[in-house]
Amino acid sequence: MKKYPPQYLFFIFVLLINFAFCQDNNSDGHQLQITIPDVALISVHNNNSAINLKGNEITEAGKKLTFNSPDNSTWINYSSIIGSKNESHRFVSLEISEGEVPDGLNLLVTASKDAGKGNGEMGVPIESNQILDEAPIKIIKNIGSCYTGVGVNNGTNIKYELVLNDKVDSYSKLNFNQSQTISLTYTLSDN
Protein backbone atom coordinates (compact mmCIF):
# COMPACT_ATOMS: atom_id res chain seq x y z
CA MET A 1 0.00 0.00 0.00
CA LYS A 2 1.19 3.43 -0.88
CA LYS A 3 2.19 5.46 2.11
CA TYR A 4 0.64 8.93 2.35
CA PRO A 5 2.27 11.49 4.60
CA PRO A 6 0.10 12.52 7.61
CA GLN A 7 -0.11 16.13 6.35
CA TYR A 8 -1.73 14.92 3.13
CA LEU A 9 -4.34 12.88 4.97
CA PHE A 10 -5.11 15.75 7.33
CA PHE A 11 -5.59 18.07 4.33
CA ILE A 12 -8.14 15.64 2.87
CA PHE A 13 -9.87 15.46 6.23
CA VAL A 14 -10.21 19.27 6.44
CA LEU A 15 -11.40 19.44 2.84
CA LEU A 16 -14.13 16.90 3.50
CA ILE A 17 -15.38 18.77 6.56
CA ASN A 18 -15.36 22.03 4.61
CA PHE A 19 -17.23 20.43 1.76
CA ALA A 20 -19.84 19.02 4.10
CA PHE A 21 -20.57 22.36 5.72
CA CYS A 22 -20.61 24.36 2.47
CA GLN A 23 -23.39 22.33 0.97
CA ASP A 24 -26.51 24.33 0.17
CA ASN A 25 -29.79 23.15 1.58
CA ASN A 26 -33.35 24.34 1.15
CA SER A 27 -32.92 27.39 3.37
CA ASP A 28 -30.64 30.42 3.57
CA GLY A 29 -30.63 33.65 5.54
CA HIS A 30 -28.96 37.05 5.58
CA GLN A 31 -28.50 39.99 7.90
CA LEU A 32 -30.36 43.27 7.42
CA GLN A 33 -29.46 46.30 9.51
CA ILE A 34 -31.96 49.12 9.99
CA THR A 35 -30.67 52.52 11.11
CA ILE A 36 -32.88 55.39 12.21
CA PRO A 37 -30.87 58.56 12.91
CA ASP A 38 -30.81 60.63 16.09
CA VAL A 39 -32.43 63.97 15.22
CA ALA A 40 -32.58 67.14 17.38
CA LEU A 41 -33.03 70.32 15.32
CA ILE A 42 -34.69 73.60 16.23
CA SER A 43 -35.01 76.91 14.38
CA VAL A 44 -36.74 80.27 14.79
CA HIS A 45 -38.77 81.81 11.99
CA ASN A 46 -40.13 85.31 11.94
CA ASN A 47 -42.05 87.49 9.54
CA ASN A 48 -39.84 90.40 10.52
CA SER A 49 -36.10 90.58 10.61
CA ALA A 50 -36.25 91.69 14.24
CA ILE A 51 -38.96 92.14 16.82
CA ASN A 52 -39.46 95.61 18.19
CA LEU A 53 -41.27 96.03 21.49
CA LYS A 54 -41.55 99.66 22.50
CA GLY A 55 -43.39 102.10 24.63
CA ASN A 56 -46.19 104.02 22.92
CA GLU A 57 -45.73 107.72 22.47
CA ILE A 58 -47.45 109.77 25.16
CA THR A 59 -49.31 112.72 23.63
CA GLU A 60 -50.87 114.14 26.68
CA ALA A 61 -49.16 115.09 29.86
CA GLY A 62 -50.15 113.03 32.85
CA LYS A 63 -50.77 109.84 31.00
CA LYS A 64 -48.98 106.61 31.79
CA LEU A 65 -46.50 104.99 29.40
CA THR A 66 -48.02 101.95 27.73
CA PHE A 67 -46.41 99.43 25.39
CA ASN A 68 -47.31 98.31 21.91
CA SER A 69 -49.41 95.20 21.43
CA PRO A 70 -47.95 91.77 22.06
CA ASP A 71 -45.84 90.41 19.23
CA ASN A 72 -46.96 87.08 17.74
CA SER A 73 -44.70 86.96 14.72
CA THR A 74 -42.28 84.29 15.94
CA TRP A 75 -42.60 80.59 15.18
CA ILE A 76 -40.51 77.72 16.51
CA ASN A 77 -39.89 74.74 14.23
CA TYR A 78 -38.31 71.55 15.40
CA SER A 79 -37.50 68.00 14.30
CA SER A 80 -36.87 65.29 16.86
CA ILE A 81 -36.25 61.56 16.88
CA ILE A 82 -35.73 60.31 20.40
CA GLY A 83 -34.04 57.08 21.49
CA SER A 84 -35.94 54.26 23.09
CA LYS A 85 -33.27 53.12 25.51
CA ASN A 86 -31.26 56.00 26.82
CA GLU A 87 -33.59 58.94 26.38
CA SER A 88 -37.24 59.54 27.14
CA HIS A 89 -38.39 62.98 25.99
CA ARG A 90 -37.07 66.44 25.16
CA PHE A 91 -38.02 70.01 26.00
CA VAL A 92 -37.54 73.46 24.50
CA SER A 93 -36.07 76.13 26.73
CA LEU A 94 -35.68 79.85 26.12
CA GLU A 95 -33.09 82.17 27.61
CA ILE A 96 -31.70 85.65 27.14
CA SER A 97 -28.29 84.99 25.68
CA GLU A 98 -27.26 88.61 25.31
CA GLY A 99 -28.46 91.82 26.93
CA GLU A 100 -31.08 92.20 29.64
CA VAL A 101 -34.62 93.41 30.08
CA PRO A 102 -34.66 97.10 31.12
CA ASP A 103 -35.39 97.94 34.74
CA GLY A 104 -39.04 98.23 35.69
CA LEU A 105 -40.22 95.92 32.90
CA ASN A 106 -41.08 92.27 32.47
CA LEU A 107 -40.78 90.37 29.22
CA LEU A 108 -43.58 87.81 29.16
CA VAL A 109 -43.45 84.74 26.91
CA THR A 110 -46.28 82.42 25.95
CA ALA A 111 -46.04 79.33 23.72
CA SER A 112 -49.16 78.27 21.84
CA LYS A 113 -50.23 74.80 20.76
CA ASP A 114 -48.60 73.30 17.70
CA ALA A 115 -50.07 74.46 14.40
CA GLY A 116 -50.72 70.89 13.27
CA LYS A 117 -48.73 70.97 10.05
CA GLY A 118 -46.33 68.20 11.04
CA ASN A 119 -46.72 64.85 12.74
CA GLY A 120 -45.68 62.97 15.85
CA GLU A 121 -45.47 63.68 19.54
CA MET A 122 -45.23 67.50 19.50
CA GLY A 123 -44.98 68.05 23.21
CA VAL A 124 -46.96 70.27 25.56
CA PRO A 125 -46.55 74.07 25.40
CA ILE A 126 -46.57 76.13 28.54
CA GLU A 127 -49.35 78.46 27.54
CA SER A 128 -49.34 80.75 30.55
CA ASN A 129 -47.33 83.97 30.58
CA GLN A 130 -43.85 83.27 31.91
CA ILE A 131 -41.44 86.01 32.91
CA LEU A 132 -38.20 85.73 30.98
CA ASP A 133 -35.44 86.87 33.25
CA GLU A 134 -31.88 85.74 33.74
CA ALA A 135 -32.60 82.02 34.06
CA PRO A 136 -33.76 79.83 31.14
CA ILE A 137 -37.45 78.94 31.12
CA LYS A 138 -39.03 75.77 29.79
CA ILE A 139 -41.67 76.63 27.15
CA ILE A 140 -42.48 73.21 25.55
CA LYS A 141 -42.10 69.90 27.37
CA ASN A 142 -42.61 66.18 26.65
CA ILE A 143 -41.45 66.32 23.03
CA GLY A 144 -41.07 62.89 21.48
CA SER A 145 -40.38 61.90 17.89
CA CYS A 146 -41.97 64.54 15.68
CA TYR A 147 -41.55 67.26 13.06
CA THR A 148 -43.44 70.54 12.90
CA GLY A 149 -43.13 71.62 9.29
CA VAL A 150 -40.88 74.47 8.15
CA GLY A 151 -41.37 78.23 8.29
CA VAL A 152 -43.86 80.67 9.78
CA ASN A 153 -47.31 79.27 10.55
CA ASN A 154 -45.65 75.91 11.30
CA GLY A 155 -44.82 74.61 14.75
CA THR A 156 -45.29 76.68 17.88
CA ASN A 157 -46.25 80.34 17.83
CA ILE A 158 -44.53 82.47 20.45
CA LYS A 159 -46.06 85.57 21.99
CA TYR A 160 -43.80 88.23 23.50
CA GLU A 161 -45.27 90.97 25.64
CA LEU A 162 -43.54 93.80 27.44
CA VAL A 163 -45.27 95.02 30.62
CA LEU A 164 -44.45 97.07 33.65
CA ASN A 165 -43.47 94.73 36.43
CA ASP A 166 -45.76 94.66 39.43
CA LYS A 167 -43.29 96.03 41.94
CA VAL A 168 -44.30 99.26 43.61
CA ASP A 169 -41.41 101.33 42.36
CA SER A 170 -41.18 99.86 38.88
CA TYR A 171 -42.37 103.00 37.07
CA SER A 172 -39.70 105.06 38.71
CA LYS A 173 -37.02 102.73 37.39
CA LEU A 174 -37.90 103.29 33.73
CA ASN A 175 -34.92 104.79 31.98
CA PHE A 176 -34.95 105.68 28.28
CA ASN A 177 -31.20 105.10 28.14
CA GLN A 178 -31.83 101.41 28.73
CA SER A 179 -33.37 100.89 25.31
CA GLN A 180 -31.46 97.99 23.88
CA THR A 181 -31.44 94.88 21.75
CA ILE A 182 -31.46 91.51 23.44
CA SER A 183 -30.78 88.10 21.94
CA LEU A 184 -33.05 85.19 22.75
CA THR A 185 -31.93 81.60 22.30
CA TYR A 186 -34.14 78.51 22.05
CA THR A 187 -32.64 75.11 22.86
CA LEU A 188 -34.03 71.61 22.29
CA SER A 189 -32.66 69.51 25.15
CA ASP A 190 -32.85 65.95 26.45
CA ASN A 191 -34.71 65.48 29.69
Place this chain on the structure above:
Amino acid sequence: MKIQKLIFAAALVLLASTSISAQIIRRGATAVGSSSDSEKDSHSLTIEIPQVALLDIESSTSKNISLTATAPTEAGEKVIFNQTNSDLWLNYSSIIEKNASRNVTVQITDGDVPEGVDLSVIATQYEGNGEGAMGTVDKNAIELNDNKAQTIIKGIGSAYTGNGAKQGHNLTYSLTQTKDAYENLKYTENNSLTITYTLTDN
Protein backbone atom coordinates in the same frame (compact mmCIF):
# COMPACT_ATOMS: atom_id res chain seq x y z
CA MET B 1 1.00 4.21 10.36
CA LYS B 2 -1.80 3.41 12.80
CA ILE B 3 -2.69 7.08 13.16
CA GLN B 4 -2.75 7.52 9.41
CA LYS B 5 -5.13 4.64 9.09
CA LEU B 6 -7.38 6.11 11.75
CA ILE B 7 -7.50 9.51 10.10
CA PHE B 8 -8.19 7.94 6.75
CA ALA B 9 -10.98 5.87 8.28
CA ALA B 10 -12.50 9.00 9.90
CA ALA B 11 -12.46 10.75 6.55
CA LEU B 12 -14.27 7.87 4.94
CA VAL B 13 -16.93 7.84 7.69
CA LEU B 14 -17.45 11.58 7.34
CA LEU B 15 -17.76 11.27 3.61
CA ALA B 16 -20.47 8.69 4.08
CA SER B 17 -22.41 10.78 6.61
CA THR B 18 -22.39 14.15 4.87
CA SER B 19 -25.21 15.41 2.75
CA ILE B 20 -23.27 15.22 -0.44
CA SER B 21 -26.04 14.74 -2.89
CA ALA B 22 -24.22 12.35 -5.05
CA GLN B 23 -25.77 9.02 -4.48
CA ILE B 24 -24.10 5.81 -5.10
CA ILE B 25 -26.35 3.90 -7.37
CA ARG B 26 -25.79 0.30 -7.42
CA ARG B 27 -25.99 -0.84 -10.91
CA GLY B 28 -26.10 -4.48 -11.57
CA ALA B 29 -26.74 -6.56 -14.47
CA THR B 30 -28.85 -9.53 -13.70
CA ALA B 31 -28.75 -12.24 -16.10
CA VAL B 32 -32.15 -13.54 -16.92
CA GLY B 33 -32.58 -17.06 -17.78
CA SER B 34 -30.90 -20.22 -16.97
CA SER B 35 -27.34 -21.04 -17.23
CA SER B 36 -27.84 -21.96 -20.81
CA ASP B 37 -27.50 -19.10 -23.26
CA SER B 38 -29.90 -18.54 -26.05
CA GLU B 39 -30.27 -16.04 -28.85
CA LYS B 40 -31.63 -13.44 -26.37
CA ASP B 41 -30.44 -11.90 -23.18
CA SER B 42 -31.46 -8.86 -21.14
CA HIS B 43 -30.53 -6.87 -18.13
CA SER B 44 -32.19 -4.31 -15.93
CA LEU B 45 -31.13 -0.67 -15.72
CA THR B 46 -32.20 1.48 -12.84
CA ILE B 47 -32.63 5.17 -13.49
CA GLU B 48 -32.73 7.39 -10.46
CA ILE B 49 -33.43 11.09 -10.54
CA PRO B 50 -32.60 12.65 -7.21
CA GLN B 51 -34.97 14.83 -5.30
CA VAL B 52 -33.44 18.30 -5.22
CA ALA B 53 -34.45 21.24 -3.07
CA LEU B 54 -31.66 23.75 -2.70
CA LEU B 55 -31.92 27.47 -2.08
CA ASP B 56 -29.23 30.08 -1.76
CA ILE B 57 -29.01 33.84 -1.36
CA GLU B 58 -26.38 35.46 -3.55
CA SER B 59 -25.02 38.97 -3.81
CA SER B 60 -22.48 40.75 -5.96
CA THR B 61 -21.40 42.68 -2.85
CA SER B 62 -22.35 41.30 0.54
CA LYS B 63 -25.23 39.29 1.91
CA ASN B 64 -25.35 41.63 4.89
CA ILE B 65 -27.31 44.67 3.79
CA SER B 66 -28.47 47.85 5.52
CA LEU B 67 -31.27 50.36 5.18
CA THR B 68 -30.81 53.80 6.70
CA ALA B 69 -33.35 56.58 7.14
CA THR B 70 -32.14 60.03 6.10
CA ALA B 71 -32.00 62.67 8.82
CA PRO B 72 -33.39 66.14 8.01
CA THR B 73 -31.03 69.10 7.82
CA GLU B 74 -33.60 71.76 8.60
CA ALA B 75 -35.67 71.94 11.77
CA GLY B 76 -39.30 71.10 11.08
CA GLU B 77 -38.57 68.59 8.33
CA LYS B 78 -39.24 64.89 8.69
CA VAL B 79 -36.93 61.90 8.54
CA ILE B 80 -37.04 60.51 5.02
CA PHE B 81 -37.37 56.80 4.31
CA ASN B 82 -36.45 56.52 0.66
CA GLN B 83 -33.69 53.95 0.68
CA THR B 84 -34.12 50.59 -0.98
CA ASN B 85 -31.71 47.70 -1.45
CA SER B 86 -31.66 45.36 -4.46
CA ASP B 87 -28.30 43.65 -3.90
CA LEU B 88 -29.59 40.16 -3.18
CA TRP B 89 -30.66 37.36 -5.51
CA LEU B 90 -32.46 34.10 -4.77
CA ASN B 91 -31.05 31.03 -6.50
CA TYR B 92 -32.71 27.66 -6.33
CA SER B 93 -32.49 24.16 -7.78
CA SER B 94 -35.55 22.01 -7.58
CA ILE B 95 -36.58 18.59 -8.81
CA ILE B 96 -40.12 17.75 -7.75
CA GLU B 97 -42.29 14.68 -7.93
CA LYS B 98 -45.19 14.54 -10.37
CA ASN B 99 -48.01 17.05 -9.84
CA ALA B 100 -46.20 18.72 -6.98
CA SER B 101 -44.80 22.22 -6.66
CA ARG B 102 -42.81 24.20 -4.22
CA ASN B 103 -42.89 27.68 -2.72
CA VAL B 104 -40.28 30.00 -1.28
CA THR B 105 -41.20 31.52 2.06
CA VAL B 106 -39.59 34.50 3.74
CA GLN B 107 -39.47 35.06 7.47
CA ILE B 108 -37.72 37.18 10.06
CA THR B 109 -35.98 34.59 12.19
CA ASP B 110 -34.06 36.90 14.50
CA GLY B 111 -34.69 40.47 15.64
CA ASP B 112 -37.64 42.82 15.25
CA VAL B 113 -38.48 45.63 12.86
CA PRO B 114 -38.25 48.91 14.82
CA GLU B 115 -41.49 50.58 15.82
CA GLY B 116 -42.74 53.25 13.45
CA VAL B 117 -41.32 51.71 10.29
CA ASP B 118 -42.50 49.06 7.84
CA LEU B 119 -40.07 46.69 6.17
CA SER B 120 -41.14 45.10 2.90
CA VAL B 121 -39.57 42.90 0.26
CA ILE B 122 -40.57 42.17 -3.31
CA ALA B 123 -39.09 39.61 -5.69
CA THR B 124 -38.79 40.13 -9.43
CA GLN B 125 -39.68 37.55 -12.03
CA TYR B 126 -36.92 35.06 -12.81
CA GLU B 127 -34.01 36.14 -14.99
CA GLY B 128 -30.76 34.33 -15.70
CA ASN B 129 -29.28 31.30 -17.35
CA GLY B 130 -31.41 28.57 -15.81
CA GLU B 131 -34.33 26.61 -17.19
CA GLY B 132 -37.40 24.77 -16.08
CA ALA B 133 -40.61 25.62 -14.31
CA MET B 134 -39.68 28.80 -12.44
CA GLY B 135 -41.93 30.14 -9.73
CA THR B 136 -44.18 33.14 -10.01
CA VAL B 137 -43.84 36.15 -7.78
CA ASP B 138 -46.44 38.26 -6.04
CA LYS B 139 -46.93 41.70 -7.61
CA ASN B 140 -47.33 43.23 -4.18
CA ALA B 141 -44.50 43.72 -1.74
CA ILE B 142 -44.58 41.54 1.35
CA GLU B 143 -44.63 43.26 4.75
CA LEU B 144 -42.16 41.70 7.15
CA ASN B 145 -43.37 43.33 10.33
CA ASP B 146 -44.08 40.10 12.16
CA ASN B 147 -42.14 36.85 12.40
CA LYS B 148 -44.49 34.66 10.37
CA ALA B 149 -43.33 32.82 7.25
CA GLN B 150 -44.94 34.26 4.11
CA THR B 151 -44.88 32.99 0.55
CA ILE B 152 -42.88 35.19 -1.79
CA ILE B 153 -42.52 32.81 -4.78
CA LYS B 154 -44.94 30.03 -5.59
CA GLY B 155 -45.46 27.28 -8.14
CA ILE B 156 -41.85 26.20 -8.51
CA GLY B 157 -41.51 22.96 -10.43
CA SER B 158 -38.36 21.25 -11.61
CA ALA B 159 -36.03 24.09 -12.39
CA TYR B 160 -32.67 25.68 -11.75
CA THR B 161 -32.05 29.39 -11.77
CA GLY B 162 -28.34 29.57 -12.43
CA ASN B 163 -25.85 30.31 -9.71
CA GLY B 164 -24.79 33.70 -8.36
CA ALA B 165 -25.88 37.32 -8.54
CA LYS B 166 -28.06 38.33 -11.51
CA GLN B 167 -29.43 34.78 -11.60
CA GLY B 168 -32.83 33.85 -10.28
CA HIS B 169 -35.10 36.32 -8.54
CA ASN B 170 -33.86 39.73 -7.48
CA LEU B 171 -34.98 40.90 -4.02
CA THR B 172 -35.75 44.54 -3.26
CA TYR B 173 -36.09 45.65 0.34
CA SER B 174 -37.82 48.93 1.25
CA LEU B 175 -38.13 50.77 4.53
CA THR B 176 -41.10 53.10 4.91
CA GLN B 177 -42.64 55.09 7.72
CA THR B 178 -45.69 53.53 9.32
CA LYS B 179 -48.68 55.72 8.51
CA ASP B 180 -49.68 58.10 11.33
CA ALA B 181 -47.13 56.63 13.71
CA TYR B 182 -44.27 59.12 13.53
CA GLU B 183 -44.22 59.37 17.31
CA ASN B 184 -43.29 55.68 17.49
CA LEU B 185 -39.97 56.25 15.72
CA LYS B 186 -36.95 55.84 17.96
CA TYR B 187 -33.42 56.28 16.79
CA THR B 188 -31.44 53.06 16.54
CA GLU B 189 -27.84 52.86 15.53
CA ASN B 190 -27.60 49.09 15.32
CA ASN B 191 -30.82 47.19 14.80
CA SER B 192 -29.98 43.94 13.05
CA LEU B 193 -32.44 41.36 11.71
CA THR B 194 -31.95 37.91 10.23
CA ILE B 195 -34.21 37.14 7.29
CA THR B 196 -34.50 33.55 6.15
CA TYR B 197 -35.79 32.17 2.84
CA THR B 198 -36.91 28.53 2.63
CA LEU B 199 -37.85 26.35 -0.33
CA THR B 200 -40.81 24.32 0.87
CA ASP B 201 -43.04 21.57 -0.51
CA ASN B 202 -46.68 22.48 -0.99
